[in-house]
Amino acid sequence: MKLDVELPGGGRALFTERADGNMSGVSGPEHEHGARRREKICTRAGAEGLVRGYQVHGTHVRRVREMPDPPICTGRPEDADGQATSVPGLAAMVLAADCLPVALGCEGAVAAIHAGWRGLAAGVLEEGVAALRELAGSHAHIGAAIGPGAGVCCYEAGPEVHAALGRTVTTRAKIDLKAIARERLLAAGVPQVEDLETCTICDERFFSYRREGVGAGRQAGVAWLS
Numbered sequence: 596m597k598l599d600v601e602l603p604g605g606g607r608a609l610f611t612e613r614a615d616g617n618m619s620g621v622s623g624p625e626h627e628h629g630a631r632r633r634e635k636i637c638t639r640a641g642a643e644g645l646v647r648g649y650q651v652h653g654t655h656v657r658r659v660r661e662m663p664d665p666p667i668c669t670g671r672p673e674d675a676d677g678q679a680t681s682v683p684g685l686a687a688m689v690l691a692a693d694c695l696p697v698a699l700g701c702e703g704a705v706a707a708i709h710a711g712w713r714g715l716a717a718g719v720l721e722e723g724v725a726a727l728r729e730l731a732g733s734h735a736h737i738g739a740a741i742g743p744g745a746g747v748c749c750y751e752a753g754p755e756v757h758a759a760l761g762r763t764v765t766t767r768a769k770i771d772l773k774a775i776a777r778e779r780l781l782a783a784g785v786p787q788v789e790d791l792e793t794c795t796i797c798d799e800r801f802f803s804y805r806r807e808g809v810g811a812g813r814q815a816g817v818a819w820l821s
Contacts, residue, residue: 602700696816746794
């Protein structure tokens with residue numbers, strides 16, 4: 596299964612799976628080892644540092660212009676559902692277990708975005724694109740990769756969720772978050788969008804909140820300038 600991609604401008608992205616372990620440090624199986632596993636993924640990417648946020652299903656995308664001190668945060672990070680950076684050797688990470696991990700890249704900057712239905716509706720992807728343009732220039736050619744997340748094959752939601760995302764239904768129905776993410780990225784000026792076409796709900800190689808409940812672990816989406 597393809598879980599790593601090349602981004603425009605020389606950046607790269609990778610997405611972890613259950614076999615890589617639970618990347619969360621607060622929930623799921625063996626979460627006490629989450630920090631060590633995140634460091635391992637950082638090493639796997641060849642990165643010197645790692646930035647991440649405490650995800651709240653919002654739209655804040657942190658802009659990181661210099662290597663943090665310490666380079667890998669082990670405590671509770673600031674609230675943010677995305678990390679964008681122009682620092683070579685610094686990896687941006689988000690965690691997910693059905694929400695979409697989306698990597699963005701262009702010449703001189705990358706971003707990792709956590710996009711569930713609330714974030715999609717509120718504009719977190721558009722904010723991620725804006726962050727890259729701030730870091731790399733307004734005319735940067737941006738590409739995106741949508742990692743493992745809830746697929747239309749399995750993900751159902753009520754009318755209120757469909758309405759928040761611009762759809763109209765009268766009963767609970769399936770919804771395609773990945774197609775909506777693609778639409779929003781294209782509208783934001785991202786012409787290149789790759790979908791890894793993997794559903795975390797029905798593919799047990801991944802953690803899934805919908806399938807496993809509150810005990811589910813988290814996989815990571817990581818982007819860095821190579």
